[in-house]
Amino acid sequence: MAGADRAHRLSDLARAGFQELSESRERLGMLAETLDIPVGWLLEKFSLAGDPDAALGRVLDIAERHPDVLGALDREQGERLALLVGASPALGDFFCRQPTRLDEVLAGGGRLVSEVEAKGRLLDAVAGLESEPAWNALRVRYRELLAEVMLFDLLEGRRGDPLAPFDEVAASLSALASGALEAGLAIARADLAAGADGGAPVPAERLAATRIAVVAMGKCGANELNVVSDVDVVFVVETVDPEIVDGDALIRVGTRLASEMMRAAHDPAFEPPLWQVDPNLRPEGRHGPLVRSLGSMMNYYERWAKAWEFQALLKARAIAGDIELGEEFVARTRAMVWASGSREDFVGSVQRMRQRVTEHIGEGDLEYQLKLGPGGLRDIEFSVQLLQLVHGQYDDRLHLRGTLPALHALVEGGYVARGDGERLAADYRRLRVLEHRLQLRDLRRTALMPRDEEGLRVLARSSGLARGGDELRRLWEATKREVRELHLKIFYAPLLSAVAALPEEELILGSDEARARLASIGFRDPDGAMRHLTALTRGTSRRARIQRNLMPVLLQWLAEGTDPDFGLLAFRRVSEANLETPWYLRLLRDGAEAAERLTQVLSNSKYAAELLESIPEAVAWLEKDESLRPSALPTLLEEMRALASRRESIDDAAAALRAVHRREVLRLAMGRLVDVIDDAEVALGLDAAHTALLDGLLLALVGAESRAGQGDRGAGESGAAAVELALIGMGRYGGRELGFASDIDIMAVYRAEEGVPAEAAARTAQRLISELRRLVSDPRFPVDLDFDLRPEGKSGPVARSLASYRSYYERWSLTWEAQALLRARPVAGSPGLGAAFVELADEIRFPSRFGENEVREVRRMKARVEAERLPHGADPKRHLKLGPGGISDVEWLVQLLQLRHGAEHAELRTVSTLSALAGADELGLIDAEGREALEEAWIFASQVRSALKLWTDRASDVLPFAREDLEGIAGVLGLPRGRTSELEERWLALSRRARAVFERAFFGFGEEDERFPAY
Structure with missing residues (x-):
């Protein structure tokens, strides 16, 4: 009794992994009494379970509902039962429903299953049955076999490395799926013969004349299936005798067979569904016919298929039905699969396919996704597949379905460094083992890591990969980081070794392979890209070493832009322009966000890239959001006026003002491209930049005219000081609604001082506007002033006096001119004259009567x-x-x-x-x-x-x-x-x-x- 009492202490239960201590102590006592087994022995065995509480609950359920079954188990079988249902309470529930073969499953200690055996065992289970009874028999036998495979996995993992059995286990799971589909097809044939599917009975000779092949895609095709996963398939049909089954009848019968086969796996019945059979990777997806003849399939892939559809075919394998027909389909598509890497928009299609798998993930789930999140399984799979499709055009050794075999072949072929390949393979197995354990628990498709401490604790115990939840979380985070880093290194570092001939690299891609890889990530001119990479990275200087370290990441970011070729060229030019700037490479190396923003700007905007080349120091703005926001108009006015007043020459002043204007437009373009500002802020910023430029130029002009006029006064000239000038913004400029493509529409109004002859004032105003148009013109950045909205359009004078405007509008103006004035706004020059013009414009644009x-x-x-x-x-x-x-x-x-x-x-x-x-x-x-x-x-x-x-x-x-x-x-x-x-x-x-x-x-x-x- 002393030993029993000690075993019942709550601290012992806690050490064994139980969470519901009091309840579990009571349950252990009940089970010990039922089985006549010491509580201490039970406690030791349940401590091996991933979730001891769940394991104990399921074993008690079996004991209560099937005491003879549980009582017949020996102690070794009991230990295995605790291990199995502790990792999979769902299998515990299954054996509560279906205990017949529990002792047989446990006695063998778990085992792997071949495809031949899986098909034989599952076909035997459904022989002679129709519809729902057959469905239930199929599902029961499937889960018994699944329990054996998973028990093998759990026991092997506990004995040694938990990752070691993964390859064989995944192959066994794929074999079970193949067997289930074969058995489902047998059920479908029996149902169609009897009309049990709801349609008319199909004569035996028509069924016999209908060949149907089930071709697996995705993980099942690659022999890498999950515990619970959609099984992606396509269906191919042919007829043995066209006189018995013609084309239309073939499609009808084939569709009924395929539909009934899928129902056997996933329609409701007493025994829950196995998994979803997904035929949506077929030609035309869910909108296309469920089955096609071999000829129709080939016609589609030869004429209409997109590049991503050949990527989907990469793993195609005939698994059920007419295997010979399925293998013929696979064989006839191979050449197209391996030629797809050279198709137009290959990269875009692969990226879109990668994107499609993440489109429906909730934002809150992305960081918990083992499969689809950053650093997850999909990153590894797509990396391997993309390299296969790029280099498999020339290397038959890469013509493999499985991720791990293909990764090994990439290493052996010199496309991936051996150490990198080994690390990535280990990461893949680790993530897949975690995925298996997550799915095994409830026999439910999921790839979401637990968010709670208890879920992480149970997963750590079930997987054998960590001693606790915190350790597992750290392991998972480290794995994600490593996968992302290896993805970049595997794709981009070999490119640098190809162009820079670096002796310290573990491998060096040949130039042909490097070009192919550059093309695969979106570069249209691989030769040009290699020249730029060579210029940036060759040599032993500190600058070259830093560029080599940076380029793998920068290349990836450039490839994500719309035009990576132009982006790389522009990056080279900006880097060369900043050659003597000590902070430039430091900023790129230490400021990850600034570097990513730079590639975003350069690969998405020729406009900004050209401007940035003329102001290369503006790269520094990318480090801080505030540097990318528009400058306020008062600040710009102050800066422009100060510049205008300090320059001796009008041309020098104009050049300085244009440089500030160009700088501000670049600031706005970069801010918009990296999403720091929106279009409304761009409009205000452009308005401020244009207005400050015009104001500064007018100030410089009036000052120059004034100085020149003072020297001419003795000759009787009135000089520019006798004329007041204002610029009126029109169109989108007047409305403060400018975009980067907007014209700068303006009108000019002047007012002469008292006693100044009208003709002299007009000449002065015209000269000032003519000079303004000359000075605003920037050879590096075209800025054109458009005066076409003035009275009489292009045939009218470019500047008018206020009195002339009044006279014209009162006597001759057309409706369109009143309409144009609706957006008139003073922007530069004399404030008083501008206000007077607005008063005049109000009379015209807001008439008391508009009939x-x-x-x-x-x-x-x-x-x-x-x-x-x-x-x-x-x-x-x-x-x-x-x-x-x-x-x-x-x-x-x-x-x-x-x-x-x-x-x-x-x-x-x-x-x-x-x-x-x-x-x-x-x-x-x-x-x-x-x-x-x-x-x-x-x-x-x-x-x-x-x-x-x-x-x-x-x-x-x-x-x-x-x-x-x-x-x-x-x-x-x-x-x-x-x-x-x-x-x-x-x-x-x-x-x-x-x-x-x-x-x-x-x-x-x-x-x-x-x-x-x-x-």
Whole structure:
């Protein structure tokens, strides 16, 4: 009794791993009494279980429901039972339901299962049965065999290295899946013959004439299956005799067979489903036919399949049904699989496939994902597959299905360093063992690490990889870090050894292999990339050594951009421009975020890269968000005015001012590209940069004219001091709604001092504006001032006096000129004169009466703009400015509302399109839904125009067709790669909505029967 009492102490239970101490002590006593076994022995054996509490509960359940079964077990079998159900309470529940073969499973001590045996045992189980009874028999026999395999895994892991049995266990799990599908197909044939699937009975000769092959993809095809996993398959059918089963009948019968086979595995029945059979990797995915003939399959893969579909075929293996037919399908697709690495957009398709597997993961789950998260299993699998597809074009030794065999072949072939390959293989096995134990617990598909301490503790005990939850967490984090580091090293370090001929490297890729690998990660000009890498990394200098250490990571980041070739070239140029700058490499080495941001800027924007080359020290801004935010207008004005006043020469002053302007535009471009600022902040920053530049140039000009005028006064010249000058912002500049592609629309107004002849004042003003246009022109960064919105357009004088403007607007102005004035705003020069011009503009742009004749005139002008200004051959639906629902539609509608109602409503007296639109909503001139549609279309079109400028360094108003340009826009806007169709669909949807609102609101004025020509 003393020994029994001691065994019952709670501290002993705690040391054994129990958590529910009091309850477990009571349960142990009950079990000891039932089996007539000492409590101390039971406590010792349950201490071996991953979850002693769960193990004890399941063993008690079996004892209560099947006392004879449990009583017949010897002590060694009892120990194995505790180990098995402690790792898998779900198998404990299974044996509570189905205890018949429990002693046999435990007596053998666990074992591996071959595919031949699995098929034989599972076919025997379902022989002579139909539908649900057969399903249950299949599932029972499957789980008995699964228990044997997993018991082998647990016992082997406990005896030595827990990773050692993984390869054989994964192969056995794949064999069980093959056997289950073979048995499911046998059930399906029996059901179709009897019509038990709900369809008409199929005659025996038709079933016999129908050949169907089940081809496994993914882990099952690779003989690396999980404990519980989707089993990815495709179905191929052929007929033995076309006279018995013709083409249509073949597809019908094949579809019924495939459907019924899948039901056997995963439809509800008394015994729970095994796993999901997933046929969605078939041609056309879930939208394509479930089964295809071999000819139809080959036609699809030869004509329509995308590169990622050949990656999916990499692991294809015939596993059930007509094996000969399945092997013929696999054999006939091999050449296409190994040629896929040279297909157009190969890298993009692989990246999109990698992305698809993570799209549906909740944000909170990503860091807990063993499989799909950073440093997880998918990183290893995709790394190996990508290297196989790149180098397998030339090396048959890489034509392998399994991840681990392929990794070994990559090492033996010299594509991966031996030490790196061994570490990555160990990491893969470690993550897979953890995944197996997670799934084994509840026989449920999962790859999420536990978030609670208890879950981690149980997983550590079950896997044998750590002594406790904290240790397991540290091991997992270290494994993830190592996988990410090895991924980078395996992909990119060999490239550097190829171009730099580094003797200390463990391996050196040949130039052909290096080019292939560069092409595989997205470089279109591998030769050029190798030249740049050579220039950056060759040599023994400290700079070259640092670049070699940095380049693996930098190459990966460049490859994630839209144009890695241009990005690498620009990186080389920026690095050479910073050659004598001591902080540059230190920043890249120590400031990971700055380095990643630099590659993001260079590979996604020719506009920013060109600017950065002229201001290479701006790389330092990438370290801090604050350095990438717009400078305030007062700060810029102060800086520009100080520069203008300190320069002796007007040209020197202009050069200094343009340099500041260029600097600020670069700041905005970089801030936008790395998502520190948005487009609204860009608009304000561009407004400040342009305004400060114009203000500083005017100050320098007036000062120069004043100095020159003082020397000419004796000759009777009045000089520039006699003229007051103001610049009026128009269009998007006037509305403070600039993007990188926006023109700088302005008008010039002057006012002469009393007594100055009108002609002399006009000449002075014209000269000042002419000089301003010359000085603003930047050979490194084109800046053009557009005066075309002035009265009389290009044929009118470039500058007018305030009195001349008044006279013109009162006597001759057209409706469009009043409309243009809606966004007029003083931006530089004399504040008093600017204010006076605004007073004049208010009289014109907010008239007390705007009648039906004027409304009709606005409509006619809009019709002419669309008919005459749309470029010849352009698709109107893709024109962001003039197309239906584009910028023009929104602005013309807003401006019409302002012209009609601005005089009476202050909410509409604004130069901002979006503010006026909000005012119209407040006033009930447009409903909230309509406002939202117009606002979204206007904002999106503006964003795309800016993104196009950043991407191509060219202004365009047309949404491009070229995928590369659409990818460039997506890269600038921070949208996912490989989904350019969504970008197009979003614009077409937004513009359709906006056009509908425009037509309803724009033509709601005046005669109802007057219609505007629609596209």
